[in-house]
Amino acid sequence: MGLKTNTIISLENNEKYVVLNETMYGGVKYFLVMGVDDERNVIPTNVAIVEEIIDGADTYVDRVKDPELIIILTRILKSQI
Amino acid sequence: MADKVKVLADLSTLTKMCRSKSDGATLVIEEKEINNKIADLKAEIEEEKSTSAEDNYDTSAEMADRNIEIISKKIIQNLRSDLKIKNSEMDKLKVEEEEKSNDLNNTKRTRKSYEKYIASMQDRIANSTDQEVIERYNTLISNTEEKIKNVDRILTGLEEAYAEVQTKINAVSDDINVTELNISKKQEQLSEAQKNLESKDTYIDKTKADRTEKKVKELEEKVDKLTARLEEIHNDPKYLEAKIKDIIQEGEDAFDARDYLVKLLNKCSKVPYMNVDIDNALEEELLRATQARDAFANEIDSKTYDVMETVNPEQIRVEYLNTRIEKWNEELTALENKIASIDKDDEFDYENKTKTLDGLIDSLRQELVDYKKAYESEPESNLTQKATLKVALDEKQADLNAAIEIASKFRKDEAHDIADASHMIKVDVEELKEKIEKANNEIEEIKSRLMSKKSGMIDIGAQNRDREKLKELAKVVIDIKHRRTFEEKPIEIAKRLESELGLDLVNAAFNEAPASDPVVSEEPRGVKVVDEKVIETNKVETEEKPAEETPAEEPVPVVDVPTNDLAAELDNYIANLESPAA
Structure with a gap:
């Protein structure tokens, strides 16, 4: 239950991402992910920050859209790179 | 039979998580007293309502x-x-x-x-x-x-x-x-x-009926207040703990404690950060919150909250007046410079011109005298020469007249400039000085009015707002530190209590479906993660996984992550917020 860094996650919509970094902000966990193709090759231009949502035994991810929040999280995540 | 000691210890932990400052035993006694008071008041209300009809009949x-x-x-x-x-x-x-x-x-x-x-x-x-x-x-x-x-x-x-x-x-x-x-x-x-x-x-005596109605209303308001206080007590973690303890220590049916436990667990789950794991992410959050709090505290320390430094009607007016005063002072200086230049004859140098012209006029006069002598001394018989001398004499006279005329024009121009300078002093300069004085007086009046207020020149509103903001920032730090004092999350304690007491607690308190009985819940936000595979990357070292999570026979795949582009890609991500890459 819950995402972990250094994993490849497959989503219900057939998208795949490698989970690179995590951080917490306002009590919520966010993860920096990068898209991967079916051969596990990373797509560098496909970068996203997603919010982790735990529902029972299931984990969901939701792409962060709020521009101000993205700026804050990016600053935090960049400092970890 | 449940292990009482463990259960009571867990109970104590849950109560501490909620940070109640009350005393459980006192609350239980208060509850009893309130219930008695409410019963008495309700009886009194009924009595008032029932006798009013007969009493009021004349x-x-x-x-x-x-x-x-x-x-x-x-x-x-x-x-x-x-x-x-x-x-x-x-x-x-x-x-x-x-x-x-x-x-x-x-x-x-x-x-x-x-x-x-x-x-x-x-x-x-x-x-x-x-x-x-x-x-x-x-x-x-x-x-x-x-x-x-x-x-x-x-x-x-x-x-x-x-x-x-x-x-x-x-x-x-x-x-x-x-x-x-x-x-x-x-x-x-x-x-x-x-x-x-x-x-x-x-x-029916209306005034008597009105008095009765008023009394009933007052009694009902008292009942409402007491009921509200009762609700507060019933939701206080210390009260809940006291009730549960009573049941467990008396060896009563644990089911009687279920509702109290569910309420307590629910309250715990609502405490900020209490449902979050203690990990690096939380530590980073604490560090950020502490820095934010300290930075803002320093910022507040350096603020004066001077009303004149905040945007308000007085400040806008004073700033405007100061700008105008500056402009008027510039105009005043320009005028004074101009007047000085006229007084000192700097610009057109009339004095020297006049001197030069006077010298030239004197020369011309002398020449005219000479010409006259030469003409008069020429004999009449020499007509041609006399005529030539006459022409030269007339021309010299004309030259002299022209020079005198030019000198006069210069004197007129100079007189005009001096008159202008006088006008500037009397009218324009005085006008500007008056405007500057009036503006300065207005500024003094504004400051005087602000100083006469109890808050003086301090922007109390801004000060209070900053204090509230600092409190909020400090609260985040306090909340995270509070979380760190507990090893477990409420849900973990709830699961243990569930098994100790044989009660269904987790589902009721946290709305989670038990593993054996999946319930289709409302569709949450986001996309479901259907698979997760551990990998190694060139970016960071792989985390150590417990043995049962990593199947021994499956090799861990390696993924190359272009780290040098990652920061740039993040910047691009922000720049393209309206058209995300993926």
Whole structure:
């Protein structure tokens, strides 16, 4: 239950991402992910920050859209790179 | 049987998580007292409501109206009888009046006939010379006059009788009017009394009813306040802990404690950060929160909260006035410089020009004298030379006149500039100085008004807002530090209590479906993660995984992550926020 860094996650919509970094902000966990193709090759231009949502035994991810929040999280995540 | 010690320890931990400052035992006692008070107040309210209807009824007023009804009816009856008699009397008087009127008229006619008779006889006498006839007629006239006297006596009597009847008629008529009026008044009284008797609400004392209603309302408000306090107590973690402890220590059925436990666990889950794991992410969050708090505290320390430094009407006006004062001062300086340049003759150097021109004019005058001498000394016989000298003399004279004219123009221009300078001093400079003084006075007035306020020049509103913001920032730090004092999350304790006490707690408190019984819940946000594979990257070292999570026979795949592009890609991500890459 819950995402972990250094994993490849497959989503219900057939998208795949490698989970690179995590951080917490306002009590919520966010993860920096990068898209991967079916051969596990990373797509560098496909970068996203997603919010982790735990529902029972299931984990969901939701792409962060709020521009101000993205700026804050990016600053935090960049400092970890 | 559940391990009481473990259960009570877990209970204590959950209560500490909620940070209640109350005392459980006191709250339980307070609850009892409040319940008693509420019961007493409710009984009092019922009593007020039930007795009000009887207490407020004014039976004496009803009795009075009944009496009025009876008496009014009797009086009306008597008045009507009286009226009947009077009407009957009136009828008789009317008959009598008619008779008397007829008698009177007849008697008057009789008199008139006698008068006519006398007139005819007098007329006959006037036209007769027969003494006998005249005597006879005179006798008749005399007799008739006697009769007229009698008739007059009768007439007088009749007129008196007629007048008497009329007087009686008027008196009876007045009586009848008064009686009818009295009947009408009594009828009104009767109607009112009967109307009151028909509607019982008339006899309810409204002021008393209002007082009762007010009292009931006050009592109900007290009940509401106490009920609200009861609700607070029932939700206080220390109270919940006390109730659960009682049940467990008395060895009662654990199910009795379920509701309290669910409530307590629910409260714990709502404490900020309490549902979050203690890991690096939380530590980073704490560091950020601490830095944010400290940075803001430092920022506040350096603030003066001077009203003049914040945006407000006074500050806007003062800033504007200062700008205007600056501009006016610049204009003033320019004017003063101009005046100085005129006074010092810096710009056009009139003095030197005048000197030069005066020198030239003197030279021309001297030349003219020489020319004149030369012309006069030339003999007349030498006409040609004389003519030439004359021309030169005239030209020199013209030159001299032109030079004098030019000198005059320079003097005029200089006089004009000096006059301008005087005007600038008297009018323009004074005007600017007045404007500057007025603006400065206004600024002083504004500052004086602000200083006279209790808050003086301090922007209390901004100060308070910053304090609140600092409190919020500090609260985040406190909340995270509070979380760090507990090893477990509420849900973990809940699962343990569930198994110790055999109660369904997790589902009820956290709305989670038990693993064995998946329940389809509302569709959450986001996309579901259907698979997760551990990998190694060139970016960071792989985390150590517990043995059961990584199947031994499966090799861990390696993924190359271009780290040098990652930061740039993040920047691109922000830049393309409206058209995300993926």
